[in-house]
Amino acid sequence: MATRVVEQNYSNIESMTLNMGPQHPSTHGVLRIILELDGETVTKCTPVLGYLHRAKEKHAEFKTYHQFIPYTDRMDYLSPMSNNTAYVMTVEKALGIGITDRCRYLRTLLCELARMSSHLLAVGTGALELGAMTVFMWGFTQREKIYDIFEFISGARFTVSYMRAGGVAREDYPEWRRRVREFLDGYMRTQEEMEAMLNENEIFLQRMIGVGRISAEDAINFGLGGPSLRGSGIDWDIRRDTPYLAYEEADWEVAYETEGDCYARFLVRMRELRESWRICCQMLDLLAKHSGERMNIDNPKIVFPPKDNVKKSMEDLIHHFLLASEGFKVPPGEVYHAIEAPKGELGFYLVADGGPRAYRLGVRSPSFINLGALEHMCVGELLADVVAIIASLDPVMGEVDR
C-alpha cells in the first residue's frame, strides 16, 4: 500500500520547470534547455538556440568564395578540415572542376584526422561529464599531436583554412608525412587504453546502457546522421554510399550498432576511431607514392599561382591580383554537396548568380538536425541522464546556430 500513498502525493505536486544553460558545464557550449520535471523524470525538454548565432550564411553573400573558407572553420570547430572540404567541394561542383589524385588523398587523410580529433573530444568530454577525467586527458594528449600535424601543414592549430577550390593551400612534404606516421604508430596504444578504461567500466556502462534510446525508424524520421544514426542500427555512411574523395580506394568498414542508446553511439565513435586510423594509414602510403605529382589543378583562373612565380612572371602576377581582389566567378546554378562530417551529413547548398560571391549559401549542419531528436530521447529519462544524452549526440553550438 505504500506505493499508492506515494502516487497520491505525486499527483498533487506540480511539475517543475528547470532551466539548464546557456552557461552550463555539460551543454557543450551555449545550449540552453528548458526542462519540465515530474519528480526526477523529464516530461518535456525544449532546446533554446541562437546564443551563438554569428550570421555565417549571410557572410557568404558578402565574401568571395575564397574569403568564406575561414568562416567554415568556425562552424564545427572540432573538425575544421571536414568543413573546409565540404565547402570547397561544393564550390568545385558548381565550377565543374575536378581535383588531382594527390589532392584527393591528402584531403581524405586530413578529413580522417579531423574525425579522430572530433571523436576523441566527444568521447573524452562525454566521459568527463560522467565523472571519468582520465580519458579526457588521454584524448587531449592525442588531439594535441593531431593539432601539431595540422599546424605543420597549415600554420594553425585547428582553424586551418587549408582547403582551396581546386586544391589545397600548401603541399605536404616528407617531414610532415614522417610526423603523421609517427602519430599513427603511437596512436593505437591510447585507443586500446581508452577502450580498456571505458568499454567495461561498470559505472560508465550503468550510466550509458539503455539511456536515450531511439529506434531506427525514428532516427531516420528525425534525419539524424553520423554516429547518432549508425548507433540505431542504420548501416548508412556517405563515405561509402555516395563515395567522394578517395574513400573507395581505401579498405575500411562502416561501424554501426543496433541498440540505439547512448552506449551504442559511444561504441560507434570508438570503432570509427579505429576505422579512421586505418584509412589514415592507407592514405599516407598513397600520398607518399604520389608525392612527385602535381597537387593543385592547372587552372590559373581559380587556383592561386605559387608565390615565387608571382614575383617573376607577369601573367602570374595578374592572375594573383585578380584572384585576390575580385575572386573567381562561379557560373549561375544551384548545387548541393554533402560529405560525412564527424557529426553526420554536412551539406552546403550553393546558389550562384555568376558573380564572385554566392547569391545564397545554405548549410545543412548535422549538429542542428541531431539536436532535433533531443526531446524525443530525453522524455521519460531521469534528469541526470540528460547530460549523458547530450554528450552522446555531441552537438557543437557553432554549427547549430551558425
Added chain:
Amino acid sequence: MDIVVDAPGKAEDKAGTDVLALQAPENALTKTLSEAISYCRRNSIWPVMMGLSCCAIEMMGTAASRYDLSRFGSEVFRPSPRQADLMIVAGTVTKKMAPVVRRIYDQMTEPKWVIAMGACSSCGGMYNVYSVLQGVDEVIPVDIYVPGCPPRPEALIYAIMQLQKKIRQEPIYLFN
C-alpha cells in the same frame, strides 16, 4: 617564491616588520599581511567556465594534459560563478548571450578579473554583423585582452601570468 625568511638575529633597525621579526621564533616567515594575501590571490586564480565557442576548445586544451594550467594555479574551472575569481570570456559574445555574461559576472564575488580571450570577445573579430556584440568590454570591464583567432594556449598562459603581475601591483584593503 618571494616570501623572505628572516632569522631574528639578522633583523636590522628598519621600521614595521622588523619588530615582528625580533619577536618571532627561529625561521618564521615575516611579511606584511597584504603581501601574503596578494601572494595567495595571484597563485590561485580560479576561472569560471565561460566557454562560448571556438576559443573554449583552446581553453580546454590549456587546462588539459600538454599545457597543464595547474602549473599556474588556475586549473580549477568552476561552473559556479560564486566560487570563481576570473572570467575567461572564450569566444563570440552574441547580443543574446551578453545579458547572461553580465549576470554571471555580477554573481562573481569580489575581487574578480576578466580576460577577453580571442578576437571575438576583444572587439567582435571577424563577425561585424547584427547578432554579435563588438567586444565583451561593452558589458563588463576587461583586464587583459588576448589576441588571436583563437589564441594559442601559450597566449592564454601568458595572459594569466600578466594578470598575476597585475594582481601583485593592486593594493589590498583588509577592512572595507
